[in-house]
Amino acid sequence: MPHILVVGSLAYDDVQTPYERRRDVLGGAASYFSLAARLYAPVRLMGVVGDDFRESDLERLKKRGVDIAGVERVKGRSFRWLGRYDHDLVTAETINTDLGVFGDWDPEVPAAFTDSEFVFLANILPEIQLRMLEQVRAPVVVALDTMNYWIERKRDALTKVMSRVDIVTINEAEARQFCGTHNVIRAARQILALGPRAVVIKRAEYGALLLTKDRIFWTPAYPLEEVRDPTGAGDAFAGGLLGYLAHSGTVDDRTLCRAVLHGTVCASFAVEQFSVDGIEQADQTGVEARVRELQTLVSA
Amino acid sequence: MPHILVVGSLAYDDVQTPYERRRDVLGGAASYFSLAARLYAPVRLMGVVGDDFRESDLERLKKRGVDIAGVERVKGRSFRWLGRYDHDLVTAETINTDLGVFGDWDPEVPAAFTDSEFVFLANILPEIQLRMLEQVRAPVVVALDTMNYWIERKRDALTKVMSRVDIVTINEAEARQFCGTHNVIRAARQILALGPRAVVIKRAEYGALLLTKDRIFWTPAYPLEEVRDPTGAGDAFAGGLLGYLAHSGTVDDRTLCRAVLHGTVCASFAVEQFSVDGIEQADQTGVEARVRELQTLVSA
DSSP states (O other), X not given: OOOEEEEOOOEEEEEEOSSOEEEEEEEOHHHHHHHHHTTTSOEEEEEEEOTTSOHHHHHHHHHTTEEEEEEEXXXXXXXXXXXXXXXXXXXXXXXXXXXXXXXXXXXXXXXXGTTOSEEEEOSSOHHHHHHHHHHSSSOSEEEEEOOHHHHHHOHHHHHHHHHHOSEEEEEHHHHHHHHTOXXXXXXXXXXXXTSOSEEEEEOGGGOEEEEOSSOEEEEOOOOOSOOOOOTTHHHHHHHHHHHHHHHHOOOOHHHHHHHHHHHHHHHHHHHHSXXXXXXXXXXXXXXXXXXXXXXXXXXX | OOOEEEEOOOEEEEEEOSSOEEEEEEXXXXXXHHHHHTTTSOEEEEEEEOTTSOHHHHHHHHHXXXXXXXXEEOSSOOEEEEEEEOTTSSSEEEEEEXXXXXXXXXXXXXXXXXXXXXXXXXXXXXXXXXXXXXXXXSOSEEEEXXXXXXXXXXXXXXXXXXXXXXXXXXXXXXXXXXXXXXOHHHHHHHHHTTSOSEEXXXXXXXXXXXXXXXXXXXXXXXXXXOOSOOTTHHHHHHHHHHHHHHHHOOXXXXXXXXXHHHHHHHHHHHHHSSTTHHHHHOOHHHHHHHHHHHHHHHOO
């Protein structure tokens, strides 16, 4: 089985919704991604944490089979995010971000990880994404995620790294912002023209749209009557997506479509509970069942 | 073949988008609905127009097979709507509504129309919807549409008529408003609990969600790279939906799902051109081709 390498944040979140508030809960793109991807293939995690990071949280990841040998612990505070969701439980308002040790992180891919075949460059500085990419010897599939912050401040570097990866995953609003069009099909085509073989536009409760040279695929979100914490949905999505590809060993259009279904289902588990609890508790049987339901949902 | 009866507005629209403006173009829920439904079954139209309504516009409907014997012409001005769309081409801002003769319309179903089997009560005063419903002798399927205006001002009457129909079609934002929840699945269940056998939540560019007692079905919108005028999308949708049901003669869940696909495709034709031009030019072959594409879009 090929290995999946993820480079991204490990964080403590303080999350508020109109119904609930949780402080100091495990978060960060790499946590969500790893706990989804481990359902499919072995995961290698690169991240950085401060003195305040609980050993028990690293243990949680380890217990789920995630290889945490690439997690550096350095002096200082861990990345902390304070966010609030409106009653729609879709868009987060960031009240405070404290990058802590993540702000100065200058990672190197450990020698033992350089043979990873599937790579996920989570939402970090595009220059770091590019450098990570160059340190992996012969990746089969590299996927990246990004956010408005980099679109506004690091557009050129982001465009460059997008042109080097195989899959770009991006939120709908960010795709619109990056491409200067409201039409998501046009936006996806613009990003595809940069070089990746696939673009996935994440549309939160409206599902996900996949575009390749020859295929448009759309899946709705898995219908939930209760969403408790949307944090990490996009990263759990990417974990399911890349996990499924790694497990399949191929990246043809058909497999990409199925991978998007798996990503969608992983996201649904993530948002059902606060923090990573939902995706941590998910298992393959549960994922498969929801993938089947998702297919039933759209079959006329 | 059973007959479809539609009761609703015939209007002249003045539509502005960031790219184009068209004045005095044929609009109104009943126009869009009729031009979609006539692709499937004979349509009987009830509406009211003023002295200013062009005979040529009634001819357009007639030429497409719509029975306009139920259109009253009275002294006064026709219904006029002035609306503007933002660059997202989704939500209309109403700049002015002049109900004209439509404001005082007190319709009676013509004797020749009372045997109609399929009935669409377009977005009008709920009390009129209810009265129309009572005048049709033995309807097989009655569907209604509504809007925020009635939700705010005529909630009780609207609730009553919803409880008497078979299908409620409603915009996502209006479903949320009516039900007081952001979650559309919950909103759809609430409306279903009032009595209809099916609820369709229209989600514009995100497609449509169908809920029955035993089934949830979701179709994405037909992916268009250019939307020119979203006016009438919901009514063309209802026309395709009810048209397909009338053509099929059954309303089981499977048929309802397929009807939602047809509604979605009719809406796509409507929004591709200004006014009713797109849906007027659509034909069965074109609709069938897009229904197949829509199914390919979601099949993994």
